[in-house]
Amino acid sequence: MTATLTDVLELERSAQELLFHEARTANTFADEPVSDEQLRAIYDLVKWAPTSMNIQPLRVSLVRSAEARARLLPHMSEGNRGKTGTAPVVAILSADSDFHEHLHRTFPHVPNAKDRFPDAGKRAEMARFNALLQVGYFILGVRAAGLSAGPMTGFDAAGVREEFFADGTQEPLVIVNIGKPGPDAWFPRLPRLEFDEAVEVL
Amino acid sequence: MTATLTDVLELERSAQELLFHEARTANTFADEPVSDEQLRAIYDLVKWAPTSMNIQPLRVSLVRSAEARARLLPHMSEGNRGKTGTAPVVAILSADSDFHEHLHRTFPHVPNAKDRFPDAGKRAEMARFNALLQVGYFILGVRAAGLSAGPMTGFDAAGVREEFFADGTQEPLVIVNIGKPGPDAWFPRLPRLEFDEAVEVL
Numbered sequence: 001m002t003a004t005l006t007d008v009l010e011l012e013r014s015a016q017e018l019l020f021h022e023a024r025t026a027n028t029f030a031d032e033p034v035s036d037e038q039l040r041a042i043y044d045l046v047k048w049a050p051t052s053m054n055i056q057p058l059r060v061s062l063v064r065s066a067e068a069r070a071r072l073l074p075h076m077s078e079g080n081r082g083k084t085g086t087a088p089v090v091a092i093l094s095a096d097s098d099f100h101e102h103l104h105r106t107f108p109h110v111p112n113a114k115d116r117f118p119d120a121g122k123r124a125e126m127a128r129f130n131a132l133l134q135v136g137y138f139i140l141g142v143r144a145a146g147l148s149a150g151p152m153t154g155f156d157a158a159g160v161r162e163e164f165f166a167d168g169t170q171e172p173l174v175i176v177n178i179g180k181p182g183p184d185a186w187f188p189r190l191p192r193l194e195f196d197e198a199v200e201v202l
Numbered sequence: 203m204t205a206t207l208t209d210v211l212e213l214e215r216s217a218q219e220l221l222f223h224e225a226r227t228a229n230t231f232a233d234e235p236v237s238d239e240q241l242r243a244i245y246d247l248v249k250w251a252p253t254s255m256n257i258q259p260l261r262v263s264l265v266r267s268a269e270a271r272a273r274l275l276p277h278m279s280e281g282n283r284g285k286t287g288t289a290p291v292v293a294i295l296s297a298d299s300d301f302h303e304h305l306h307r308t309f310p311h312v313p314n315a316k317d318r319f320p321d322a323g324k325r326a327e328m329a330r331f332n333a334l335l336q337v338g339y340f341i342l343g344v345r346a347a348g349l350s351a352g353p354m355t356g357f358d359a360a361g362v363r364e365e366f367f368a369d370g371t372q373e374p375l376v377i378v379n380i381g382k383p384g385p386d387a388w389f390p391r392l393p394r395l396e397f398d399e400a401v402e403v404l
Contacts, residue, residue, distance in 0.1 A: 006243045006247075008237075008239050008242075008243040008347070009240075009243050009244075009247065009346050009347050009348070010220060010346065010347060010348030011217055011220060011221070011247075011346035011347075012214060012217055014214065015213055015214055015217035015346075016247060016346070018212060018213060019213070019251075020247050020248065020250040021250060023250075025252050036403075037210050038210055038211075040210075040397055041208045041210040041211050043397050043400065043401055044208065044397065045208075045211065045218060045222050046222065047395065047400070048222040048223060048225075048394065049222060049338070049341065049342065050227050050341065050351075052355050054392045056394065056395050056400065058400065059401070059402075060400060060401040061401075061402050061404055062401065062403045062404060063404050064403055064404060065404060068404035102395060105393055106393055106394070106395065107392065108393075109389075129334060129355075129375075132331060132334035132335055132337075132338070133334055133335075133337055133338040133341070134338065135334075135335055136251070136334070136335040136336065136337065136338020136339050136342075137338050137342065139251065139252065139335070140251065140338075140339065140342060144211050144212065144213035144217075144218070145210070145212060145213075146211070146212030149252075151252060153254050153331075164404075173331075187311075190256045190309065190310075191308055191310075192249040192250065192256075192258065192308070193249065193304060195242055195245050195246065197304070198245065198249070198258065198260065198262060199241075199245055199261070199262040199263075199264065200261075200262070200263050200264065201238075201264045201266055202263055202264060202265050202266060202270035202366075
């Protein structure tokens, strides 16, 4: 992997490795705890990355207790249940369509910004769009803490929503196992599209 | 901003600053070119971040020529037209629902993976979901190159689609101005939600 590390970027090579080149999606986890301090530091880092109108719709539900994990596991697809059962922490990442309730503080230069969002369906769409950008930031934030992320979409979203967000304003998007990688944590790295396959210059 | 820099993370403080704390959404750009080498290095970094089944649906159309810019500008919202007209490079980030055509190379351990995606509507949904994660990675990749990103959703998506992707498999999601920041490039930083507002521990 180190062949593609580059000095063209301003980001140090060690950081390129930590976040992108050497980081991998973990499928097994070591029996090593993740601290509350690490989880707080991840949030305090990634919260600064941008969203439209600073709406910040991402919500993070950290599954720590045995009781919460027992509520989650039945909703995971079979292939994900084992690793989700053993990861030190599991984060349910969701989009909150009630983001507009915070705009008087988070977008204060536009008075009554909240009133621009009367339509719950449009709020849900905007929340989902921006929360997905934040899921991307969050995955890299986990890696910034020296931990492996195992993001999954293989779960019953309706079931998770009913179990954890029955009040209705949060839509679960991605569930992420978090911890130090265990033995045989990953498969060989899969190929990426070449520059010319994914990028065009106009 | 430096008050929240932390040694709890493994990522160096200088990298925390470059990617998150000091990076800002730029609204003006310096008259300083962005090189092809920088753009290639950004892609070669962010391509490694994960997507579901390694589908990699993000496509990047780099608007470089005066002719391409003239095709784009009429579709930008009025408030975005000025900065999009002067940014050294503008990237149209889109989701390609024909991602399944690459799976024989990018997900080779599942034979005929392509055949799991016969439904164009479901492909478009999955492409959009994963490309939005990749938009998050891309914005941080621009910052990794020491450049400012100016991501925008204020444009006529149907118009951009018709103008640039008339064949129909790419859906534009976000347009990003890229360059070194110019004078008065940003407003004062907007507040972020506190940890306890965005994160719950279960």
